[in-house]
Amino acid sequence: MAASLRSPASAARPLALATRDVTVDYGSVRALQEVSLQVPVGAMAALIGPNGAGKSTLLKVVLGLIRPDAGRVTLLGEDLAAARGRVGYVPQRSTVNWDFPADALDVVTMGLYHRLGLFRRPGKKELGRATAALEQVGMADLARRQIGQLSGGQQQRVFLARALVQEPDLFMLDEPLAGVDAASEAAIVKVLKQLNAAGKTVVAVHHDLNTLAQYFEWLALLDVNLLAQGPARAVLDSDAFERTYGSVLVRRGAAAGPWPPRTVDAPGRADAEAAS
Amino acid sequence: MQALFDDIGFTIVLTGMLAAGSTALLGSFLVVRGQALLTDAISHGIVLGIAVTFLLTGFTTGPVQLLGAGAAGVATVLVTEALSASGRVRRDAATGLVFPAMFALGVLLLSLFARDVHVDPHTVLLGEIGYVWLDTVPLLGVAVPRSLLVLGAMFLLNLLFVAAFYERLAAAAFDPVQAGLRGLHPKAVSAGLLALTSMTAVAALDAVGVVLFVTFAIVPAVVGLLLARRLSGVVLVALGTAGFAAVAGYWAAVALDLSIGGCMAAMTGIPLLLALTPLKRAWQMS
Amino acid sequence: MVSLLLDPIVITVALGAALLGMTAGALGAFAVLRRESLIGDTMSHAALPGVALGFLLAGQRSLPAMLAGAMVTGLAAALFSLYLSSLHRIKRDAALGVALGLFFAIGVVGLSYAQKRPGAAAAGLETFLFGQAAATLRSDLWLLGAVTLVAGAVVTLLWKQLKIVTFDPDFAQAAGFDRRRHEALLTGLLALAIVIGLQTVGVVLMSALVVAPAVAARQWSASLGVMFWLAGALGAFSAVTGALISAQVSGLATGPLVVVVATAVVALSLLFAPRRAVQLEP
Numbered sequence: 063m064a065a066s067l068r069s070p071a072s073a074a075r076p077l078a079l080a081t082r083d084v085t086v087d088y089g090s091v092r093a094l095q096e097v098s099l100q101v102p103v104g105a106m107a108a109l110i111g112p113n114g115a116g117k118s119t120l121l122k123v124v125l126g127l128i129r130p131d132a133g134r135v136t137l138l139g140e141d142l143a144a145a146r147g148r149v150g151y152v153p154q155r156s157t158v159n160w161d162f163p164a165d166a167l168d169v170v171t172m173g174l175y176h177r178l179g180l181f182r183r184p185g186k187k188e189l190g191r192a193t194a195a196l197e198q199v200g201m202a203d204l205a206r207r208q209i210g211q212l213s214g215g216q217q218q219r220v221f222l223a224r225a226l227v228q229e230p231d232l233f234m235l236d237e238p239l240a241g242v243d244a245a246s247e248a249a250i251v252k253v254l255k256q257l258n259a260a261g262k263t264v265v266a267v268h269h270d271l272n273t274l275a276q277y278f279e280w281l282a283l284l285d286v287n288l289l290a291q292g293p294a295r296a297v298l299d300s301d302a303f304e305r306t307y308g309s310v311l312v313r314r315g316a317a318a319g320p321w322p323p324r325t326v327d328a329p330g331r332a333d334a335e336a337a338s
Numbered sequence: 339m340q341a342l343f344d345d346i347g348f349t350i351v352l353t354g355m356l357a358a359g360s361t362a363l364l365g366s367f368l369v370v371r372g373q374a375l376l377t378d379a380i381s382h383g384i385v386l387g388i389a390v391t392f393l394l395t396g397f398t399t400g401p402v403q404l405l406g407a408g409a410a411g412v413a414t415v416l417v418t419e420a421l422s423a424s425g426r427v428r429r430d431a432a433t434g435l436v437f438p439a440m441f442a443l444g445v446l447l448l449s450l451f452a453r454d455v456h457v458d459p460h461t462v463l464l465g466e467i468g469y470v471w472l473d474t475v476p477l478l479g480v481a482v483p484r485s486l487l488v489l490g491a492m493f494l495l496n497l498l499f500v501a502a503f504y505e506r507l508a509a510a511a512f513d514p515v516q517a518g519l520r521g522l523h524p525k526a527v528s529a530g531l532l533a534l535t536s537m538t539a540v541a542a543l544d545a546v547g548v549v550l551f552v553t554f555a556i557v558p559a560v561v562g563l564l565l566a567r568r569l570s571g572v573v574l575v576a577l578g579t580a581g582f583a584a585v586a587g588y589w590a591a592v593a594l595d596l597s598i599g600g601c602m603a604a605m606t607g608i609p610l611l612l613a614l615t616p617l618k619r620a621w622q623m624s
Numbered sequence: 625m626v627s628l629l630l631d632p633i634v635i636t637v638a639l640g641a642a643l644l645g646m647t648a649g650a651l652g653a654f655a656v657l658r659r660e661s662l663i664g665d666t667m668s669h670a671a672l673p674g675v676a677l678g679f680l681l682a683g684q685r686s687l688p689a690m691l692a693g694a695m696v697t698g699l700a701a702a703l704f705s706l707y708l709s710s711l712h713r714i715k716r717d718a719a720l721g722v723a724l725g726l727f728f729a730i731g732v733v734g735l736s737y738a739q740k741r742p743g744a745a746a747a748g749l750e751t752f753l754f755g756q757a758a759a760t761l762r763s764d765l766w767l768l769g770a771v772t773l774v775a776g777a778v779v780t781l782l783w784k785q786l787k788i789v790t791f792d793p794d795f796a797q798a799a800g801f802d803r804r805r806h807e808a809l810l811t812g813l814l815a816l817a818i819v820i821g822l823q824t825v826g827v828v829l830m831s832a833l834v835v836a837p838a839v840a841a842r843q844w845s846a847s848l849g850v851m852f853w854l855a856g857a858l859g860a861f862s863a864v865t866g867a868l869i870s871a872q873v874s875g876l877a878t879g880p881l882v883v884v885v886a887t888a889v890v891a892l893s894l895l896f897a898p899r900r901a902v903q904l905e906p
Binding site for chain 2: 656659660661662664665669708711713714715717718719720721722724725726728729730731732733735736737740750753754828829831832835836838839842843875876877879880881883884887890894
């Protein structure tokens with residue numbers, strides 16, 4: 063049973079995302095074991111864990127991309143089919159064909175496709191909303207640029223805009239800051255915080271321990287099993303965290319904010335990026 | 339001895355076995371290295387080599403053709419690499435463009451300039467194993483079919499290559515980076531493998547043609563992968579499958595009056611189907 | 625020259641080539657973006673037994689029967705390769721190679737069997753290897769036209785679904801689109817693109833006609849729509865050019881000519897299209 067470190071007060075908050083005993087096997091390898099994640103509404107949450115911990119897998123289960131071998135998922139109090147329109151997904155950049163002929167505006171507009179009827183095409187209204195979303199992420203002037211010509215960070219912002227355009231209540235992001243330049247990182251985090259301040263729930267798979275406490279206030283530590291979840295402070299101070307990441311220094315560093323030299327025990331950025 | 343080679347059936351079967359065997363031998367390594375479709379690319383690309391070599395030298399067979407084929411095979415790979423590396427064409431599209439283009443050009447040249455010689459597009463595509471016994475060369479006083487000789491030599495050459503570089507081939511198959519670090523020169527071995535594959539393709543062209551070459555290169559190797567645990571096992575099963583297919587194929591073709599080359603290649607499907615059924619599990623447990 | 629152009633046979637050949645070239649080229653845009661070039665090659669070679677089967681079942685030359693057979697065996701080969709690649713240690717490319725090699729071998733056997741039957745010569749079965757535009761009959765145009773219309777209608781109606789599933793299947797799925805169904809449809813459209821040109825371009829080279837126009841069009845396109853239409857136009861151009869030349873010169877199969885033209889178009893596009901900075905990715 064995962065150690066739930068929520069305070070009695072937060073235990074009462076309604077849940078944006080709840081999984082019950084989700085288990086996923088890839089052949090004989092167990093990727094997720096009875097994971098019961100519970101993210102409260104309005105949380106700015108990060109899903110963390112070492113390489114191969116199953117973070118992306120869990121995200122995909124939640125979004126219905128992978129069917130779990132056991133367990134159930136509830137989103138915003140409903141099951142996926144009903145809640146879909148209120149959930150925005152920002153996938154990892156690696157899954158997309160970046161040689162696709164499309165500009166940034168085109169990609170963002172695709173975020174509205176599911177709203178259009180079977181045979182309808184996007185029109186002025188959709189383009190307007192797409193443009194607004196691009197403005198929100200600071201990419202308005204690159205709206206007509208081909209996506210293959212954008213930097214990693216710019217592509218990530220386009221993906222975020224694509225999710226924004228749906229005006230969801232729950233955002234699920236898979237490594238949104240991996241391989242992203244400083245300017246894009248700042249822009250993305252700014253938008254996420256704005257969304258969070260407006261009451262939206264944000265759940266992101268995050269790899270950089272140094273920026274954890276700065277960006278997120280709720281954490282879930284995953285390593286095939288859900289080892290700990292709750293307010294950031296509590297998770298960072300937990301035994302589970304120490305056991306997973308070893309060094310106390312890293313723990314302090316993650317809790318306090320940017321910490322210079324990484325210790326030998328901490329997983330390096332390269333490893334984390336290679337992870338999912 | 340002469341009587342043996344005068345026996346058409348024997349000659350055809352032996353040719354088939356050598357063609358299938360040489361191909362399956364190299365194919366095992368290529369498949370294990372994830373380069374299965376290279377056989378498709380090379381076998382098509384060499385047709386351009388054959389056409390150009392013929393136009394330049396007038397030879398349709400012999401060592402000159404083998405060299406020309408080797409060059410064309412390597413060229414196919416290099417051009418595909420270059421195209422894919424340019425970033426403007428994805429790897430799979432580059433592959434699906436270069437070798438058909440080379441093949442098309444080769445066939446065109448042959449159609450235009452090699453009409454009366456036996457390297458016409460149809461033969462190139464499907465081979466004419468039924469007629470290999472017609473073209474013979476004297477060897478130690480015996481009239482031996484030329485194809486047989488060439489394929490026999492090719493089989494031996496491939497066998498020697500595999501035996502000599504087995505370590506490196508095996509290492510590179512599973513981890514090319516490691517093999518390079520340990521000084522096992524995977525690049526040189528790769529190049530050797532490619533060149534030999536090209537030459538085998540030319541040698542086998544007479545017998546089975548361009549596409550059936552691919553069948554012999556890949557199917558036996560896959561049967562090997564399904565049934566064997568180690569690389570040596572894979573190779574042995576592949577050779578067994580190839581041999582079986584040649585014999586069974588000839589028998590079926592004669593009995594039913596059908597294309598010999600086609601039957602031989604299709605017969606590789608029998609071991610495959612067997613490998614895919616529960617029989618396989620029984621085999622693995624024994 | 626004019627009399628040549630007005631020759632009814634020439635018109636038939638040109639029209640047939642234009643239809644199949646346009647359809648194959650345009651549908652090829654999706655195939656190339658989805659990295660299905662090699663699946664296309666497998667389906668193309670695997671169509672051979674289907675052609676023979678169609679002829680045998682129909683008892684005579686019947687393009688609809690032969691192309692239907694081609695669709696069946698082509699798709700069967702794709703499914704078979706999917707199954708094989710799910711097995712331990714068998715990779716995607718080996719699976720495709722097995723399907724390609726085996727089905728084609730069976731096709732060769734089938735061909736040799738069918739050729740002994742009466743009417744086989746009329747069926748021109750051999751021409752399905754390298755293609756022969758001159759074999760296009762007036763009646764074939766109806767079939768080609770119908771297939772083009774149906775494919776066109778499907779793509780038009782489902783444009784945004786096909787686009788989003790091609791670009792980002794995971795996101796499409798999460799957004800509520802049935803990814804499996806649309807991907808199956810796209811593979812079916814690929815099979816259609818290949819089968820439609822088999823008589824004219826042949827099983828061995830048809831997949832190149834599906835791939836080349838799309839690759840060429842990509843060099844000039846900033847949107848999927850442009851790529852789609854341009855690929856169609858370039859496909860039609862390559863097919864018509866190759867078909868007309870081969871129809872005039874006896875002994876030249878159509879397939880190689882069409883592919884050579886299509887490749888030349890690609891080469892010119894690569895050389896002359898405005899530079900586009902691409903992200904280098906495996």
